[in-house]
Amino acid sequence: MPQEQSKTPLLLETIRIEEGKIHNLGYHQQRCDKSRQLLFNSHDILDLSSYIDAPKSGLYRCRILYAEHLHSIEYIPYTPKEIQSLRIVSSEIEYSLKYANRDALNALLESNKDVDEVIIEKKGYLTDTTISNIAFLDGEQWITPAKPLLEGTMRAKLIDEGFLHPKQITKEDLKNYSQVALMNAMIGFKILNIEPYKIS
Structure with missing residues (x-):
């Protein structure tokens, strides 16, 4: 499991920067603070904004290791x-914090090379893909798994917004x-051209 790879595991935040604008920084800061408290009992603030020097043009993935x-x-x-x-694959993988070590997630994808992504089923319930949270349209509302592998920043924002x-x-x-949609910090909320009942 990712967090067992090292005594002092590195954590990761991936932040969307578009034409100089830093997206959803508050949600990334919240997760950073929570993760450092849980892992290191650290209550000081690692102020992400003070380290980011956003490129002024283009679309970038700001990758912060800490x-x-x-x-x-x-x-x-x-x-x-x-x-x-x-494809839906069953796994007991643990990834409740955003670790930089993604070996276990990558292995799931590597063993299912004939599809673009996998939805991880854990204890009988759907969770996430290897790169994103997921949601499904029930005709009226977008529903997202109550217990994802990782509580993503875009997911948190869209829940807060109702x-x-x-x-x-x-x-x-x-x-x-x-309908099915994927969401993460980089892609936002993206509806796929895939019918949920055909996902096996």
Whole structure:
């Protein structure tokens, strides 16, 4: 499991920077603070805004590695991954904090190379893909798994805004949904051209 790889694991925040604008920084700061408190009992603030020197033009993935203190920060030009096929895979993977070590997640994807992404089923319930939280449209509302692998910043924002509604979802429930969407800090909220009931 990711957090068992090192005695002092590195954590990760991935922040969208678009034409010089830093997106959802408050939610990233909240997660950073919470993670450092849980792992290191650290109650001082690692002020992310003081380290970010946002590129003035273009779309970038600001990749911040940290533990008790800042480890590194880099700006990577961003091109979204095209997702046209999904598969549900069962796993007991643990990824409740955003660790930089993604070996276990990458292994799930590596063993399912014939699809673009996998939806991880844990203890009978759907959670996340390896790169994003998920949501399904029930005809009126967008429903997101109540117990994701990782509580993403975009997911938190959309729940706070009343757009997303947490609920336990099983693969048998997919017949009740008409659309599926992925969300993370970089892609925002992206509806896929995939019918949920066809996801196996």
